[in-house]
Amino acid sequence: ELKVEQNPLFLSMQEGKNYTIYCNYSTTSDRLYWYRQDPGKSLESLFVLLSNGAVKQEGRLMASLDTKARLSTLHITAAVHDLSATYFCASEPGAGNMLTFGGGTRLMVKP
Amino acid sequence: DSGVTQTPKHLITATGQRVTLRCSPRSGDLSVYWYQQSLDQGLQFLIQYYNGEERAKGNILERFSAQQFPDLHSELNLSSLELGDSALYFCASSVGSRDGYTFGSGTRLTVV
Numbered sequence: 259e260l261k262v263e264q265n266p267l268f269l270s271m272q273e274g275k276n277y278t279i280y281c282n283y284s285t286t287s288d289r290l291y292w293y294r295q296d297p298g299k300s301l302e303s304l305f306v307l308l309s310n311g312a313v314k315q316e317g318r319l320m321a322s323l324d325t326k327a328r329l330s331t332l333h334i335t336a337a338v339h340d341l342s343a344t345y346f347c348a349s350e351p352g353a354g355n356m357l358t359f360g361g362g363t364r365l366m367v368k369p
Numbered sequence: 370d371s372g373v374t375q376t377p378k379h380l381i382t383a384t385g386q387r388v389t390l391r392c393s394p395r396s397g398d399l400s401v402y403w404y405q406q407s408l409d410q411g412l413q414f415l416i417q418y419y420n421g422e423e424r425a426k427g428n429i430l431e432r433f434s435a436q437q438f439p440d441l442h443s444e445l446n447l448s449s450l451e452l453g454d455s456a457l458y459f460c461a462s463s464v465g466s467r468d469g470y471t472f473g474s475g476t477r478l479t480v481v
Contacts, residue, residue, distance in 0.1 A: 301472040356425055359412035
């Protein structure tokens with residue numbers, strides 16, 4: 259059974275600081291997704307990582323994938339309050355099509 | 370607007386009742402997926418349909434069922450509702466099995 263674990267589960271940080279969210283998955287994965295969710299809202303797609311060594315950046319967020327270590331990271335650079343949200347990683351193990359989500363990381367950025 | 374439409378947005382119902390949640394996928398998307406998000410279980414995959422056919426099943430209770438119609442919209446039926454069924458139910462769609470997913474805004478179900 260595929261398991262996806264994120265850490266930390268909760269992260270409180272000051273504006274301007276850097277931090278990394280980690281996502282470990284237990285079996286071989288075709289793709290790794292990162293989503294953002296604001297309270298009570300839908301899931302907004304941030305990144306899709308397709309292969310080993312993939313790195314994608316959008317604004318203050320950068321995601322990477324190491325398929326050998328079964329690890330993806332979401333790095334936050336110089337955090338701002340608007341980044342406060344819950345971030346989920348999700349693994350798509352292959353042709354099975356469904357996503358298995360991590361437990362989410364609730365990020366609070368304090369002014 | 371993601372292009373995936375879910376109705377209703379909110380639903381309050383009593384234990385033992387039956388409800389139907391509806392999802393219209395993004396134009397051109399053939400696959401529909403249903404997920405449940407609850408505080409204790411997190412985000413869990415329930416079921417997938419592709420062009421009208423059931424493709425994959427996850428942790429879906431026997432009290433729950435779904436279908437996808439010829440116009441590609443999908444319905445998730447929840448029956449004999451229990452308090453623990455209270456959750457946010459998301460629908461997602463994609464063009465095919467490997468083309469990424471677009472999520473709807475969800476239906477918040479409260480069972481009282």
